[in-house]
Amino acid sequence: GESVGLHLPTLSVQEGDNSIINCAYSNSASDYFIWYKQESGKGPQFIIDIRSNMDKRQGQRVTVLLNKTVKHLSLQIAATQPGDSAVYFCAERLYSGAGSYQLTFGKGTKLSVIP
Amino acid sequence: EAQVTQNPRYLITVTGKKLTVTCSQNMNHEYMSWYRQDPGLGLRQIYYSMNVEVTDKGDVPEGYKVSRKEKRNFPLILESPSPNQTSLYFCASSSLYNEQFFGPGTRLTVL
Numbered sequence: 001g002e003s004v005g006l007h008l009p010t011l012s013v014q015e016g017d018n019s020i021i022n023c024a025y026s027n028s029a030s031d032y033f034i035w036y037k038q039e040s041g042k043g044p045q046f047i048i049d050i051r052s053n054m055d056k057r058q059g060q061r062v063t064v065l066l067n068k069t070v071k072h073l074s075l076q077i078a079a080t081q082p083g084d085s086a087v088y089f090c091a092e093r094l095y096s097g098a099g100s101y102q103l104t105f106g107k108g109t110k111l112s113v114i115p
Numbered sequence: 116e117a118q119v120t121q122n123p124r125y126l127i128t129v130t131g132k133k134l135t136v137t138c139s140q141n142m143n144h145e146y147m148s149w150y151r152q153d154p155g156l157g158l159r160q161i162y163y164s165m166n167v168e169v170t171d172k173g174d175v176p177e178g179y180k181v182s183r184k185e186k187r188n189f190p191l192i193l194e195s196p197s198p199n200q201t202s203l204y205f206c207a208s209s210s211l212y213n214e215q216f217f218g219p220g221t222r223l224t225v226l
Binding site: 008032034036041042043044045046049089096100102103104105106107108 | 119148150155156157158159160163165171173174205207212213214215216217218219220
């Protein structure tokens with residue numbers, strides 16, 4: 001598979017337990033945040049997003065929490081399954097003027113689920 | 116099927132030989148972007164485009180060019196590739212205010 005998992009923080013979780021993956025973002029002016037999942041050999045896949053006017057958003061088995069005070073984002077996965085094993089990235093969006101914006105990605109966390 | 120496609124998926128080339136990696140999306144997205152992914156450095160944006168004929172530099176644009184002549188296509192051009200451009204490249208697209216959809220990636224090796 002691809003080597004994107006090298007040198008990354010790793011979280012090992014027992015199957016069925018809940019997982020929490022954390023991310024610190026850099027710019028207090030960022031208005032939109034996204035979590036992506038990347039499996040070996042594939043491109044990043046959208047999981048869930050949250051806008052800066054929200055603190056929490058829930059999806060199917062996933063919850064994203066946003067703490068703007070400390071510029072922190074977390075992804076909670078309920079009842080973690082082997083198929084959840086992947087590298088997880090957070091991304092923040094910042095407008096750069098004239099209707100243009102940039103996405104900046106975190107370095108990622110590797111989640112390993114122990115059967 | 117809604118998707119972002121990239122070609123080629125794998126490429127080995129030599130220093131200085133011009134190459135183009137194509138990217139196409141069928142979702143009528145305005146926004147398209149190129150990233151490179153390297154171990155320990157995560158995803159870094161090379162160039163992005165808000166719409167046809169509008170392109171902007173990302174965080175690591177040196178050594179790359181792009182064009183956006185049509186809405187669906189956003190090719191990445193390496194005029195004179197060098198070994199430090201060996202990387203995994205991803206193209207992505209989105210509507211202006213929503214999440215990006217990524218292509219499957221292009222593994223480039225420059226010898």
